Amino acid sequence: MKPSNKNINIKKLIPKSLIYAIFIALFLTGLLLSVWVGSVDIPIFDTLKILLNKLPGINFTHNIPKSYIDIIEGVRLPRVILAALVGAALSIAGAAMQGLLRNPLADSSTLGVSSCAALGSVLAIALKLKTPILPQMGVFLSGIAFALLSFVAIIALSYRIDPSLSTNTIILTGVIISMFAGSMISFIVFVSKEQMRNILFWTMGSFAGRGWEYVAITAPIIIIGSLGILGYWRELNAFALGEEKARYLGVSVKRVKITIMVFVSMLVGVSVSASGTIAFVGLVIPHITRMLSGPNHRHLLPLSLIGGATFMMFTDLASRRILRPAELPIGVVTSLIGSIIFIYIFHSQRNKTS
Amino acid sequence: MLKVENISVKIAGNQILSDISFEIEEGDILMVIGPNGAGKTTLIKAIMNTVKHTGKAELKGKEVSKISPLALARQIGVLTQKNAQLFPYTVEEVVSLGRYAHQTGILGSLSPLDKEKIEESMNLTDIAHLKDRSILTLSGGELQRVFLAAVFAQDPDLLILDEPTNHLDLQYQISIFDTIRQWVKRENRGVIAVVHDLNCAFNYGTKALILNEGKVEAFGQVRDVLNRETLKRVYKVDVAQWMQTLLNYWN
Numbered sequence: 340m341k342p343s344n345k346n347i348n349i350k351k352l353i354p355k356s357l358i359y360a361i362f363i364a365l366f367l368t369g370l371l372l373s374v375w376v377g378s379v380d381i382p383i384f385d386t387l388k389i390l391l392n393k394l395p396g397i398n399f400t401h402n403i404p405k406s407y408i409d410i411i412e413g414v415r416l417p418r419v420i421l422a423a424l425v426g427a428a429l430s431i432a433g434a435a436m437q438g439l440l441r442n443p444l445a446d447s448s449t450l451g452v453s454s455c456a457a458l459g460s461v462l463a464i465a466l467k468l469k470t471p472i473l474p475q476m477g478v479f480l481s482g483i484a485f486a487l488l489s490f491v492a493i494i495a496l497s498y499r500i501d502p503s504l505s506t507n508t509i510i511l512t513g514v515i516i517s518m519f520a521g522s523m524i525s526f527i528v529f530v531s532k533e534q535m536r537n538i539l540f541w542t543m544g545s546f547a548g549r550g551w552e553y554v555a556i557t558a559p560i561i562i563i564g565s566l567g568i569l570g571y572w573r574e575l576n577a578f579a580l581g582e583e584k585a586r587y588l589g590v591s592v593k594r595v596k597i598t599i600m601v602f603v604s605m606l607v608g609v610s611v612s613a614s615g616t617i618a619f620v621g622l623v624i625p626h627i628t629r630m631l632s633g634p635n636h637r638h639l640l641p642l643s644l645i646g647g648a649t650f651m652m653f654t655d656l657a658s659r660r661i662l663r664p665a666e667l668p669i670g671v672v673t674s675l676i677g678s679i680i681f682i683y684i685f686h687s688q689r690n691k692t693s
Numbered sequence: 694m695l696k697v698e699n700i701s702v703k704i705a706g707n708q709i710l711s712d713i714s715f716e717i718e719e720g721d722i723l724m725v726i727g728p729n730g731a732g733k734t735t736l737i738k739a740i741m742n743t744v745k746h747t748g749k750a751e752l753k754g755k756e757v758s759k760i761s762p763l764a765l766a767r768q769i770g771v772l773t774q775k776n777a778q779l780f781p782y783t784v785e786e787v788v789s790l791g792r793y794a795h796q797t798g799i800l801g802s803l804s805p806l807d808k809e810k811i812e813e814s815m816n817l818t819d820i821a822h823l824k825d826r827s828i829l830t831l832s833g834g835e836l837q838r839v840f841l842a843a844v845f846a847q848d849p850d851l852l853i854l855d856e857p858t859n860h861l862d863l864q865y866q867i868s869i870f871d872t873i874r875q876w877v878k879r880e881n882r883g884v885i886a887v888v889h890d891l892n893c894a895f896n897y898g899t900k901a902l903i904l905n906e907g908k909v910e911a912f913g914q915v916r917d918v919l920n921r922e923t924l925k926r927v928y929k930v931d932v933a934q935w936m937q938t939l940l941n942y943w944n
Binding site: 441443572573576577579580581583584586587588589590591592629633634635 | 843
């Protein structure tokens with residue numbers, strides 16, 4: 340039976356530039372709201388002025404109390420920027436994994452890449468792994484290395500079990516790897532004498548108390564990884580027709596696959612090391628974006644980037660406010676939304692194939 | 694143009710192809726025929742170096758396995774039997790993928806030449822009116838023409854088509870092969886097509902290669918190869934007799 344093409348015609352009606360405009364507007368709104376709302380009340384115009392002051396050539400801050408500036412610039416802004424960076428990273432990484440594996444359910448959390456990155460970071464902390472220049476860098480590098488390792492392992496294992504790399508096989512392999520990594524994390528955190536933040540941080544994620552030093556480490560890696568993936572939009576489109584076909588179109592399949600995997604691992608590894616495993620962002624955002632802009636990676640990738648950043652700022656805001664003054668781990672919010680959308684995609688896919 | 698020498702393929706201990714050799718010249722349309730499981734699709738993969746094999750394929754004197762995928766895609770276009778379709782790409786987006794090997798800009802935007810080739814290919818396979826449709830909403834025949842258009846857009850010298858008229862109704866089977874016959878007339882071009890329809894092989898082929906159980910049963914000019922005895926041996930059916938019977942219905 341042929342599905343109706345009604346929704347496709349609607350999609351044609353939304354111009355791409357309008358989608359970009361809406362995404363950017365939402366992003367800016369999210370940024371302002373996230374910095375504005377907090378335990379100390381700061382007037383929204385003062386917030387806006389302090390933010391605009393960050394732009395070159397603007398000086399608005401003369402009659403604003405110093406404490407406001409300190410709270411916004413020193414406490415709220417780095418946390419919000421980190422959330423945006425991590426959201427962008429997880430989201431574009433998810434879109435890339437879905438394209439690469441032709442699997443709409445692929446995400447760093449469903450594949451187990453996030454859990455393995457967390458395991459890497461936990462191990463580095465427990466073993467007091469120190470790197471020469473930046474002491475915390477060891478945690479990040481170990482997270483990235485474990486992410487890459489797990490990604491390779493998942494693909495190799497799935498190929499072994501089922502060379503067609505069907506959705507179910509990959510997801511099942513991811514579940515197994517996730518469970519393994521999860522139990523290892525719990526074990527290490529439990530026996531380690533090192534002062535380690537609690538297990539909840541690694542399994543549910545949080546941006547609480549993150550300062551500029553985290554932004555300084557994550558920003559360059561996330562920018563490089565994202566630009567790297569953005570450069571492969573045509574190859575990711577070709578992969579949608581299958582690896583053999585992509586090769587006949589002229590894509591160096593193996594090289595491209597490995598490169599994308601390295602970029603994805605950088606993004607996931609650094610995000611998890613900075614804020615723990617925040618599940619399902621890479622599933623939810625590309626899915627919603629695809630419904631609006633279509634599957635072409637030319638637009639899917641940049642829109643997922645902006646959408647992911649926006650989504651993460653809003654969920655971080657929600658996690659701060661829902662049970663205030665207590666803070667919910669952000670992963671509670673993303674997993675709640677994500678699991679519902681996961682079931683929805685899984686269900687609609689089943690209908691399509693049967 | 695393409696010279697295949699002693700290609701053998703073994704997968705998991707099974708000999709899929711043994712010692713295949715043949716050669717096609719400029720202007721040839723080689724029809725590859727044979728029963729199911731004869732190794733036709735594997736032969737394409739071996740030529741294109743996407744399956745482990747011994748022996749070699751040479752394109753204009755250069756070994757195919759030594760040509761980079763990008764350079765190869767500008768010279769050989771392959772229509773595969775199976776194409777994954779999962780996401781709702783539009784027809785035009787899929788046909789544009791055919792230009793991948795020709796796009797040189799960093800941003801990979803389409804040049805006027807790319808756009809021209811894409812439009813030309815869509816007209817050639819009669820899918821221009823579908824260009825904004827999602828490929829998930831197409832019928833099997835429409836989809837087949839979309840993938841064919843992508844291969845034409847690739848603008849190669851050699852076309853390798855695995856069952857190009859699969860899913861196509863008679864009208865399009867004829868028009869596609871008429872198109873291919875026109876296409877190959879230009880300088881420096883050749884076609885290899887895996888087909889099941891022997892009439893089609895007779896009508897449009899210049900050469901034929903019959904595969905049976907992974908071996909070359911016969912190779913040569915179509916008229917020499919497709920004879921009653923050989924076909925009877927390969928298909929275990931008196932094909933000529935069967936065709937006669939069918940023809941009687943129409944008389």
